Amino acid sequence: xxxxxxxxxxxxxxxxxxxxxxxxxxxxxxxxxxxxxxxxxxxxxxxxxxxxxxxxxxxxxxxxxxxxxxxxxxxxxxxxxxxxxxxxxxxxxxxxxxxxxxxxxxxxxxxxxxxxxxxxxxxxxxxxxxxxxxxxxxxxxxxxxxxxxxxxxxxxxxxxxxxxxxxxxxxxxxxxxxxxxxxxxxxxxxxxxxxxx
Numbered sequence: 001x002x003x004x005x006x007x008x009x010x011x012x013x014x015x016x017x018x019x020x021x022x023x024x025x026x027x028x029x030x031x032x033x034x035x036x037x038x039x040x041x042x043x044x045x046x047x048x049x050x051x052x053x054x055x056x057x058x059x060x061x062x063x064x065x066x067x068x069x070x071x072x073x074x075x076x077x078x079x080x081x082x083x084x085x086x087x088x089x090x091x092x093x094x095x096x097x098x099x100x101x102x103x104x105x106x107x108x109x110x111x112x113x114x115x116x117x118x119x120x121x122x123x124x125x126x127x128x129x130x131x132x133x134x135x136x137x138x139x140x141x142x143x144x145x146x147x148x149x150x151x152x153x154x155x156x157x158x159x160x161x162x163x164x165x166x167x168x169x170x171x172x173x174x175x176x177x178x179x180x181x182x183x184x185x186x187x188x189x190x191x192x193x194x195x196x197x
Contacts, residue, residue: 017117019095022102023052023068024111039118042088057084057092071101072109082119093120139191150184153177 015035022031032048040055041047047054053061060083067079079099084092097116104110157177164170 019114019116021047021052021114021116022111023114025109027052030111039093040085040088042086055085057086060084067099068112071099071112075101075103075107075109083116093118094123095119135194135197139194142187142191142194146187146190147184150180150187153180154184 015033017035018033019036019039020031020033021029021036024030028051029048032046037044037046044050052064056064063081063083067081070079071077077100081097081099083095083097085095087093095116096119097114099112099114101109102111102113154177157173157180161170161173161177164173
């Protein structure tokens, strides 16, 4: 019921972390918390009465249009969505929401209640972590495959040199050892470059 959200809205009205909004059947904001206005009104006094789409990335409007009917099909159920909102600087922040149908005392739909928060830093950290994991996989592959050959050559040649007495053979083996060492050095430089990108 619509009145059952009043205590939640009052409780979160001054929250610095959470946004609470209600959207009427006319697709306009019927309630907007201070934090939501503070972050997304973009110079307007309040978003109350405005169409819900004014804060959204154009591609994310469809997510809300698809989720709203689901809320009315299953009242009492929370529907999670991730939405991009204008940041007021020409970019977007990423927000996580849970949406639920608001019904009146007779069970007739009156709108959608939404509670959300900013997850931009989390998403950026997740992206950095994914990038780091890809780099580590690539470095691991280079280490296990690229390093193995020249290192095995160096160890094998060093063992042969230790038992070789012919100076001509030792000179040839030393040149082979130097080539393998250079190859290993290039691979290590490639790993270092990849690790710093």
